[in-house]
Amino acid sequence: MAGEPPLLRVKNAVIEPLPLVVRAWLVRLTALVAFVAVWWLISGLRWVDPRFLPTPSAVWQAAVQASTWHQIAPGVPREVLGEQNYFLWEHLVASLQRIFAGVGAAIILGPIVGFLMGTSKVINTVVEPYMNFLRSLPPLGYIGLLIVWFGIGDTSKIWLLFLAAFPAIAISTVNGVQAVKQDQINAARALGASRLQTVTKVVFPATLPEVINGIRIAVGFAWTTVVAAELNNGIPGIGGLAYLAGQQLDTALTIACIVVIGITALVLDGVIKWIGVLAVPWKGKA
Template sequence: MISIAAGRASGSAAQRIRVALPAGPWRGIAVRVLSLALFVALWSAIAAARLVDPQFLPSPHAVWEAFVRANSWHPIAPGVQREVPGEQNYFLWEHLLASLQRIAAGAGAAVVLGPVTGFALGTSKTLATLVGPYLNFLRTLPPLGYIGLLIVWFGIGDTAKVWLLFLAAFPPVVIATIAGAQQVSADRSNAARSLGANRLQVITRVLLPATAPEVIGGIRVAIGFAWTTVVAAELNNGIPGIGGLAFLSGQQLNTPLTMACIIVIGLTALTLDAVISWIGALVVPWKGKA
């Protein structure tokens, strides 16, 4: 009887929790907000109890103060009237903007050239045989493996960083486009030709629409990979840059600022992915419906 009563009590409690949460699309948002609140509360409790040295795990309040300081004017030193902006003479949003500009240049070029290259390789076995090994070799190399060579070739300026981001983003787009082009069945192309379509019409009205969903997926992977490479790209002379600031603050044992940069990098990555997904849904509305 006691176990039955306990089961009923736990069931009613779970039911009350379910009722407390909103229904419909807001339910998922409420669950995420609740999860985030619990995570921050647990983080705050651990930091307040000093279970971990603050040098390794600062409190959320310390991270927030570092974020605010990085986005405002403040005295260069206690008791000194001279004020400086943010960190390293740049506001945090300026560091973020500098990194986004490098991503736009490097990964943007990969987004433009990758589908063209992938479509050519996916529709030509000869080109695929010639270029495929080099593409796979580039794909398997970690970005830190050739950043030194890029610095030797192009110096420590933005040119080397842009090239690094391009080389990080280019293979995923090409490989996704190749996969999309090769999965189009020959029957669809032959059916279009039998209806009077010429080669250009087959490409523009059959192959390209069928390949577009894979291209969008490849772009999502490429932008995400390029964004994770931004710290490696900004290891040398990366100021202004959010990755360079995260690396430099870590060297200076400024853990709150490092964590603030990490949070900004992560939120920016989620935002970029959401924007690309939204654009993909607009450009390729037929994805998953064929």
């Protein structure tokens, strides 16, 4: 019938076209396999020095070695634990703990400051220049100052991650508050809603999608900052391990850490998107 998607017929059996989601995942999987195949070809034929581009199997072996007890060197009976006396997953958990502490504080304070800026012109005028100044600073620009103030322990790392995440959440909240239509506020007030009810029942729900979007951006930016946060005394930490492996020219381990960082970032983003769907099911439907 005209307008209907074509059907695939195999031995008189009718097979419906694959759902869009399944096809999208097949395309992604095919692209990934092609990428790994090209990587394997280039590195396997040694078109690039293995010190700069190890094979996928070498990267996998580095990841396995970092996750198990292994001999310190071939022929030496002594065994060591993972890398830098921590398993790979322990490095990842240490970084996630810092992320959750720094970004968690930003998730609490960011919307509060953003609401104040969005609802008060005076506060917005005073705070906005400092917020934009902080947002424009690269993390490496003030990590040294944070170390002077808070030492090389986790406190300076958590502060760095907080400062990386806070502006994105606050500015997204401001944009959300300012995007609320005045007609909606006037309608609520005309129906007898108090100022508090207007904020909690109208402004906050309308702003929530922007807040969640800001959290997504903040978590992504903070996660990309984890290596900078762990440049000094970053062990255990996946960023610190990647930096240390790079200094030691252990390219396979460095790439393994990068892959773990990337996969973790995708998982975190997917979780936040899922939470956003649960928290604001009306987004995109109004």
